[in-house]
Amino acid sequence: MRPAGTAVRQWAATSARYTAGAGPALWARAVGRGPGGRRATGAFLRRRMLVLPALAFVALALCAAAYADVHDRSERLRHRCVPALEGLAQARTSLGLAQAQAELRLLTAAQAGQVELGETYRSRLTEASQSLNRVARSGALSRGQEQELRVVSGLVVAYGDKIAWADRNRDSDVLREAGVEYADDLLRGPGTNSAAPGEPTAVLDRIEELEDQLRNETGDLAAWSPLTLTAAGAAVLTTALFGFQAVGTAVFLRDRLRLVSVQLAAGALPVLLTPVLLAFGGAQEHGAQQGARSAVAELADVGAVRAAPHAIEDATDTAYARISAANPDGWSLTAGIVVPAAGVGALACGVTLYLYGRPYPAARTTLRRKYTEA
Secondary structure (H helix, E strand, O other): OHHHHHHHHHHHHHHHHHHHHHHHHHHHHHOOEEOOEEOOHHHHHHHHHHHHHHHHHHHHHHHHHHHHHHHHHHHHHHHHHHHHHHHHHHHHHHHHHHHHHHHHHHHHOOOOOOOOOOHHHHHHHHHHHHHHHHHHHOOOOOHHHHHHHHHHHHHHHHHHHHHHHHHHOOOOHHHHHHHHHHHHHHHHOOOOOOOOOOOOOOHHHHHHHHHHHHHHHHHHHHOOOHHHHHHHHHHHHHHHHHHHHHHHHHHHHHHHOOOOOHHHHHHHHHHHHHHHHHHHHHHHHHHHHHHHHHHHHHHHHOOOOOOHHHHHHHHHHHHHHHHHHOOHHHHHHHHHHHHHHHHHHHHHHHHHHHHHHOOOOOHHHHHHHHHHHO
């Protein structure tokens, strides 16, 4: 253990010495001083004329990519996942309420078999079908999930047909009870399920499986993505390098040309502020995504009770409100303005340095003149 500890201390000491020596060397390079002495004014300005805009554009592109990924997740949550989860919860609870109404009218009521199903059952079944149609139009489902939803819709039609058959044969206790029990098997599954584990066959089980998949997707959308983290980290490094080079250039202009470049500062400032602004907006939207995920997670606990529609509406309204509180539309508009404005500032930095360097000839031109005179 002692040799290993000694090696670690030696490595740490070497790294510290290298870092301590690298800092002044990088600063000397940033302000135009090197091992060979001061660099030529014209060559330095022409190099920085290209380096600063290039660094700025790379930093802005990375910032825009990181924020766009966060914003796209907010849009998918607000316009796709939350509406789809709302529709699935409404379909699930409406079917449960419809079955309860059918059992009441056809089996358990005192007048069972003597009255029709009534409008309550029909309205519940219609609500379930319409909710499934809204889920299909939400755009939140994958191709496999869309196929599963079509199967569910077909089973709902078959369920309604079986309840209608039991209602038409309500004079016969045997047929009426058989029809309701068969419909219940379609809806909730038989008591002994021969299907393989993990393969739902009943309507409600299939709907709950789709809900679980969408909730998992919602959790993934509300988490930091590798694209966002990678682009944001690279943007921070590139922006820091741009700021370091810009300050070094400003020091060079003050020491060599005896001027304080307001134009350079005005062009560099938007480039430095844009990552901070987009980081604040992205963090605010990410917090709203977490709140929306927590709100829609409550839909799993909503059962087939009379208060189910109100509970579903409250949960989804909370999710929408938390996303809207982050003002994603406003931040998107802000990003669409500040990123191009910062790009213009980066070009202004390059143009400013080009104008400063025009009076100074390039090194090759000076050597050619000396050779011609000789």
